Amino acid sequence: MEDKMFTGFGTGNFSETEAGGTKKETIEYLYKISSDKFKNNVVKMGIPEENSIGVSTKDIRKLAKKIGVSQSLSNELWATGYHEAKLLSVLIADISMINFAYIDRLMKDVASWDLCDHICKNLIVKMPNYEHLIFEWCDDSRTYYKRAAYCLIATTVVHNKNLATETIDKYLYLIKSYADEDRPHVKKAISWALREIGKKDFCCQEKAIILAHEFCESSSRNLAWIGKDALRELETLVSVKERSRLITSNSKMGKQD
Known part of the structure; x- marks a missing residue:
């Protein structure tokens, strides 16, 4: 069931001050749709349990589409250290604001194959001269x-x-x-x-x-x-x-x- 604080996501882009637009609300929503099954899957990949919420990639992609592009929220989500928040961070990043130094900073934090592939497929290949x-x-x-x-x-x-x-x-x-x-x-x-x-x-x-x-x-x-x-x-x-x-x-x- 969809969280009420995310009812404004249907329009695409939104500012961080709108419903569902803050880091806190986003993390709370990820926890709401989490499950032990997916958390166990993440932990099996080598991600520490304390850095795992337990949300499927499919649900993260759905959420990213509702949020739209938001580089400031992307930065905040990455900084939380949660694996799922990092995946979401990549999906909502503003490619026009990203350079190779930024990519290198992300890559230094990567500790799983899926996050590595997300960065490659959703960010790097969209950059000129990558x-x-x-x-x-x-x-x-x-x-x-x-x-x-x-x-x-x-x-x-x-x-x-x-x-x-x-x-x-x-x-x-x-x-x-x-x-x-x-x-x-x-x-x-x-x-x-x-x-x-x-x-x-x-x-x-x-x-x-x-x-x-x-x-x-x-x-x-x-x-x-x-x-x-x-x-x-x-x-x-x-x-x-x-x-x-x-x-x-x-x-x-x-x-x-």
């Missing part, structure tokens, strides 16, 4: 900076329909050069980036499969894991007329083709 971060972070010693580099590759390949072959080849080179990684959240992001490259078209699929097989034949356990994980999807890709990108033949749409 691509340099891929090359800066691809071999970063910090877990979520390095994951971010490959999350950005995956997101860029999906959304940039006019990505040059030269750029794709550079991404494949980065994957080949820095994929020997034992941290699970980084390994999974590298596999993800490789799979998304392979879905671009049949030429990219072939390049991705060749690299994945090269990883499988490596003496490195980490590379072998990434190669096998990527191949499970790469080798099933097909073209369907409803999609511009390749999809797995194991999907409902792929089976119908």
